[in-house]
Amino acid sequence: MAQEEKSRSGCGSSSSTILQFVPFNSLADEGFWHRLSSLKLNKYGIDDSPIPITGFYAPCSHSQVSNHLRLLAESLPTDENGQSSMPAISRGNRNRCPVPGTLYNTNTLEAFHALDKKSLLKEEANKIWEDIHTGRAVEDSAVLSRFLLISFADLKKWSFHYWFAFPALVLDPPATLVESKRASEWFTSEEVKSVSMACNDWRNSSLTADVPFFFISIASNSHATIRHLKDWEACQADNQKVLFGFYDPCHEKDPGWPLRNFLALISSRWNLKSVHFLCYRESRGFMDMESSLVIEALITAPQGLNDHQLVPNAVGWEKNKNKYVSRCINLAKSMDPTRLAVSAADLNLKLMRWRALPSLNLDELSSVKCLLIGAGTLGCQVARMLMAWGVRKITLVDNGRVAMSNPLRQSLYTLDDCLDGGDFKALAAAKSLKRIFPAVEAKGEVMAIPMPGHPVTNQEEKSVVDDCSRLYDLVDSHDAVFLLTDTRESRWLPTLLCASANKVSS
Known part of the structure; x- marks a missing residue:
């Protein structure tokens, strides 16, 4: 990557000297990185094929500030069918002259550093040379400013390593x-x-x-x-x-x-x-x-300039603080913590889908309503595992309170939940789930499960009937029911209700 220094000759110069050029500068908006993250998660997966993108620039409009080539959210493809296509860009905007580019987004930082940058730059320069000889550059002159972007999106940390190149054909001898x-x-x-x-x-x-x-x-x-x-x-x-x-x-x-x-x-x-x-x-x-x-x-045309097969050398990797090195931007601080938690959780699930379970439907999992009857040792662990697998709607049913011995065995409770007689398990568990993962829709229902063989007094009769009705409504309004109580008697009525409502239970 040859270094390109700008000229020191001023306006009004009449002495013959090599014509020098001021390098292009880049600016990628946050919206571009957010859009790339979304496409990576939901469309591209581990596919690291080149992606057509569009950059924008405009003539300088300030006496002391140059314009950058900018990447926006709309710089990325909008095709939803899994095919790479150029972004749908409206033409005629005087402040946004579109320029075609190519993005190589790698899956690991090691792959990013291992990219053959010389070959990638040459490949883009070949495209420019081809456009010049075929006449496309005359029909659509924007292709003369074709650019290249390599990147690695670390979605767990919301950091992005990237490097721009603006391929320029080298005339030898120079102008x-x-x-x-x-x-x-x-x-x-x-x-x-x-x-x-x-x-x-x-x-x-x-x-x-x-x-x-x-x-x-x-x-x-x-x-x-x-x-x-x-x-x-x-x-x-x-x-x-x-x-x-x-x-x-x-x-x-x-x-x-x-x-x-x-x-x-x-x-x-x-x-x-x-x-x-x-x-x-x-x-x-x-x-x-x-x-x-x-x-x-x-311009002294170098020998072979008109030969289609003889592609001139090219330069153009962008400097970072006067050095030819990549850049890194971290957006974690600008992201809402809840959104970061959701993105991180989704990333793990999509990694599993990409590599092991391609048939896994994450959208269906996130919309499944799960009813957990029992919020003890089994209930706490099942609730956490459901969240880990992408379930976002969880209701817990229990009428017990958190005892001093529970936090050691039941992962959703702490000592604070045991004080002053203990909080209701269903409510404490739902609160703990939200604290672990703010995007979960967790609810607690404090109620006893009517059980066969347990006598009911006249005073309790109305309460038991109400509990049966509430339990029926809960089973009917959920997609899957987990029977997590510690006795067969307490699982009897929920099992009958699940069979009657044709609900999945385990």
């Missing part, structure tokens, strides 16, 4: 800078008005607002016209002043990174030697002649 001036100084006063008007019209049209490469023809009467690159051959007989223009994302005195591949296109396709470029920049939504640059460069 030479002849002159660099502010656009306001290079154009005549009449041309300034006409070019500004033409550029503003180009940017305000929904058909061309996000077309980042173009050319400008200026007639002898100073009238400027902006045209698509595909119209180049048709305009050669007009004998007009011509400049190639591009949306320049940087604010500095040197041109931005997109010019690099533009040079390769011009040299390879049209074999031009001396070329003028307009580095288009804006202020408050309009062309800014003071910050925009006009650059004259000499």
Whole structure:
């Protein structure tokens, strides 16, 4: 990965020197990482195939701050059928010029570091070279700024390791800078008005607002016209002043990174030697002649440039604090704790599904309503295991209280639950489940289970009838019933009710 240092030559320079470029900078929004996490969990699984993505950039609009290539939530594919497809991007947004990219998301940090970065960069550069020779880059100039992203999403910690590359074809010998001036100084006063008007019209049209490469023809009467690159051959007989223009994302005195591949296109396709470029920049939504640059460069086409099979070398890995190393972002602090708990639990389940139980339906598990009759040793352990397997709706039935001996054997209780006579087990267990996993819908029902062979006094008769009715309603409103009491008599009535309601019981 060759180092690319920006030029130190300033505006108005007339000495011949190698034309230098200001590297692209990246910015991935939190929404992008959240969307990637969701796709990883619910769609891609352990599939680490390349994913087509879309980045966005716009011309520089600030005198001291360059624009980044940004990734948003909509940068990722939206296809729900398990197929990789380009994201559905609406065109015509002047502030979001779409650029195609490729994402390689690995399953482990070791795999991320082991990626053959040189080969990946070369592969993307080959695509650009192919687009230049097939003419696609003329039809859709955004492909000249094609980019690459490698990443590892550590979903347990909500941290993301990543590295951007903006492949740039290297001309050998490099282009030479002849002159660099502010656009306001290079154009005549009449041309300034006409070019500004033409550029503003180009940017305000929904058909061309996000077309980042173009050319400008200026007639002898100073009238400027902006045209698509595909119209180049048709305009050669007009004998007009011509400049190639591009949306320049940087604010500095040197041109931005997109010019690099533009040079390769011009040299390879049209074999031009001396070329003028307009580095288009804006202020408050309009062309800014003071910050925009006009650059004259000499291009010496290297031998074999027109050979489709001879792909030039490429550079373009992004620096991090002036070093060629990856970056890491941690979103755990910005995430709601409950959401983090849910994501972590879902991740474990999906890992099991990916690797061992492909038929496991997690959506069905999360919606199953489970009734646990008994909140003792068995009830506590079953409740926790159900949560671990993705069950989110649990009701516990018990009329006992937590005794001093219970916390040692029953995992949902602590000493605090035993004080002042002890809390009801059903209520204490439901509260403990929510404390362990806030997303669970746990409820406790304090009631006795009517049992055969146990005499009922006249005073208890109404209470027993009410308990039978409540138990019937609970069994009827749940999908699965677990009989977890410690006597056969207490399991008798629930078993009959389950058989009558055709409910799964164990």
